[in-house]
Amino acid sequence: MSWxxxxxxxxxxxxxxxxxxxxxxxAGVAVSGGLLVGREPAIAASPDEKAKVLGPEAxxxxxxxxxxxxxxxxxxxxxxxxxxRNHLDMTGAKKMCDRGTCGACTxxxxxxxxxxxxxxxxxxxxxxxLTIEGxxxxxxxxxxxxxxxxxxxxxxxxxxxxxVMASKAFLDKNPNPLQQDVEEGLGGxxxxxxxxxxxxxxxxxxxKARLGEKGGKAHGKV
Amino acid sequence: MQxxxxxxxxxxxxxxxxxxxxxxxxxxxxGGTDSLSLMKDHVSTPRRVVSLQAIKELRGIxxxxxxxxxxGAMATLSELIExxxxxxxxxxxxxxxxxxxxxxILNMGTVGGDLCQRPRCWYFRAGYGLLARDDGKALVxxxxxxxxxxxxxxxxxxxxxxSSLAPALIALGAKVRVFGPQxxxxxxxxxxxxxxxxxxxxxxxxxxxxxxxxxxxxxxKGTKMAIYEVRQREALDYPLxxxxxxxxxxxKTVKSARVVLGHVAPVPWPAPEAEAVLVGKTISxxxxxxxxxxxxxxxxxxxxxxxKVQLARVAVKRxxxxxxxxxx
Numbered sequence: 001m002s003w004x005x006x007x008x009x010x011x012x013x014x015x016x017x018x019x020x021x022x023x024x025x026x027a028g029v030a031v032s033g034g035l036l037v038g039r040e041p042a043i044a045a046s047p048d049e050k051a052k053v054l055g056p057e058a059x060x061x062x063x064x065x066x067x068x069x070x071x072x073x074x075x076x077x078x079x080x081x082x083x084x085r086n087h088l089d090m091t092g093a094k095k096m097c098d099r100g101t102c103g104a105c106t107x108x109x110x111x112x113x114x115x116x117x118x119x120x121x122x123x124x125x126x127x128x129x130l131t132i133e134g135x136x137x138x139x140x141x142x143x144x145x146x147x148x149x150x151x152x153x154x155x156x157x158x159x160x161x162x163x164v165m166a167s168k169a170f171l172d173k174n175p176n177p178l179q180q181d182v183e184e185g186l187g188g189x190x191x192x193x194x195x196x197x198x199x200x201x202x203x204x205x206x207x208k209a210r211l212g213e214k215g216g217k218a219h220g221k222v
Numbered sequence: 223m224q225x226x227x228x229x230x231x232x233x234x235x236x237x238x239x240x241x242x243x244x245x246x247x248x249x250x251x252x253g254g255t256d257s258l259s260l261m262k263d264h265v266s267t268p269r270r271v272v273s274l275q276a277i278k279e280l281r282g283i284x285x286x287x288x289x290x291x292x293x294g295a296m297a298t299l300s301e302l303i304e305x306x307x308x309x310x311x312x313x314x315x316x317x318x319x320x321x322x323x324x325x326x327i328l329n330m331g332t333v334g335g336d337l338c339q340r341p342r343c344w345y346f347r348a349g350y351g352l353l354a355r356d357d358g359k360a361l362v363x364x365x366x367x368x369x370x371x372x373x374x375x376x377x378x379x380x381x382x383x384x385s386s387l388a389p390a391l392i393a394l395g396a397k398v399r400v401f402g403p404q405x406x407x408x409x410x411x412x413x414x415x416x417x418x419x420x421x422x423x424x425x426x427x428x429x430x431x432x433x434x435x436x437x438x439x440x441x442x443k444g445t446k447m448a449i450y451e452v453r454q455r456e457a458l459d460y461p462l463x464x465x466x467x468x469x470x471x472x473x474k475t476v477k478s479a480r481v482v483l484g485h486v487a488p489v490p491w492p493a494p495e496a497e498a499v500l501v502g503k504t505i506s507x508x509x510x511x512x513x514x515x516x517x518x519x520x521x522x523x524x525x526x527x528x529x530k531v532q533l534a535r536v537a538v539k540r541x542x543x544x545x546x547x548x549x550x
């Protein structure tokens with residue numbers, strides 16, 4: 001395959017990248033782009049441009065997760081999902097396809113469901129990030145979680161955190177959904193065990209429970 | 223994913239200065255729903271990623287009855303779907319965006335990203351280049367071509383354009399604004415998509431240091447419009463064939479028609495043959511069927527995708543019938 005021959009360059013080890021950059025900066029040598037690598041001159045590198053460019057080495061990043069500010073040092077290429085799982089030990093969001101297709105990594109960013117694998121951590125700064133860990137505040141299950149338990153809306157459980165987060169974001173926006181709304185609204189998550197019926201019932205029931213608390217009237221059951 | 227440097231400019235001028243003057247050096251980050259996957263698979267290996275997320279002037283959706291619709295390239299697909307003006311004036315655009323289905327992708331994915339996304343061709347995605355060649359030999363014609371082009375496929379490109387919005391936007395007569403070092407230029411969306419002749423070229427009329435800024439759609443008052451997509455799964459899937467239809471009627475007679483197919487050729491594929499069938503007629507099932515047949519009359523399917531000819535034909539027929547029944 002052609003990429004094996006010439007396209008893939010080995011990712012530089014972080015400290016190597018740092019060393020090269022530090023060396024060039026520290027030495028204070030006016031190195032022309034062409035001397036570095038053949039590819040260099042195509043990218044603008046005037047000082048004012050350079051100042052706004054971060055990385056590729058790890059840079060300080062602050063993420064606001066479940067109401068708390070978390071300070072990290074990450075390379076710009078690190079996704080929000082990897083930041084959560086590998087750097088913050090928050091393994092609720094699952095890494096399954098890692099290609100924005102399965103929904104197992106779903107988190108809520110500024111109130112909207114997103115795939116954490118398809119967001120760069122550096123680009124999630126300044127946003128409110130809600131993960132499954134933040135949903136059961138104080139050890140009390142969120143109504144969506146309770147409904148998932150009651151409806152057995154899981155089998156192996158790997159897709160469950162993503163489905164719970166997607167359901168919460170969906171119900172926040174559609175407090176009184178019909179069956180078809182639920183089917184469409186949870187269309188961004190996959191379950192290979194096939195617990196879709198349970199998940200949809202759970203979402204409908206969670207909506208009912210919430211409306212009941214507020215004295216509203218829910219649409220009919222499934 | 224290869225390590226890269228990251229820039230988050232706040233103006234389009236700054237963004238353009240940060241981009242490279244040749245492809246491959248720097249990549250644009252819009253919604254990230256597909257571009258990050260390409261980087262993870264080392265299909266795309268930029269040394270710099272330039273995010274457009276902080277550029278406010280690229281956002282927004284505005285409608286004026288006299289001039290029509292302006293979609294900021296960085297408006298999300300969710301914002302498009304939720305826009306009352308778009309729902310009222312351009313229902314086919316809402317249908318096209320809703321076909322994406324996954325709320326997570328709708329929340330992150332942008333209008334500009336939908337138009338500029340790279341092909342789904344699995345040879346391209348597996349590292350064989352945009353034209354899917356191994357040691358100079360084209361892999362698609364004798365390979366796994368069940369999802370490849372049935373029109374405009376004389377080579378060297380065989381992939382299909384993956385955009386959900388492009389067929390409907392082209393049928394509506396949309397144009398795009400492109401910003402680069404020389405300033406702003408406007409291009410008709412029907413001219414924006416290109417069939418590449420080499421692996422170094424791209425699928426659209428953007429230079430490496432240009433960005434898409436706005437999509438402009440003329441007013442569509444008095445038209446009837448619809449799309450129809452055929453896909454294997456109801457969610458998390460790209461269509462196998464799609465059609466967008468915009469009709470202008472005089473009483474019950476078709477005064478003019480635009481028919482554009484999606485997912486059948488390396489570019490969104492206008493079907494003037496179908497339009498010619500419709501003009502001057504009253505829409506009926508037989509007329510719609512005849513137009514569908516005309517739309518694919520020049521199809522040249524590959525070894526494994528003849529089924530797509532039938533799907534495209536039916537997509538055109540059903541889009542016409544849906545447009546005639548409802549529409550704007």
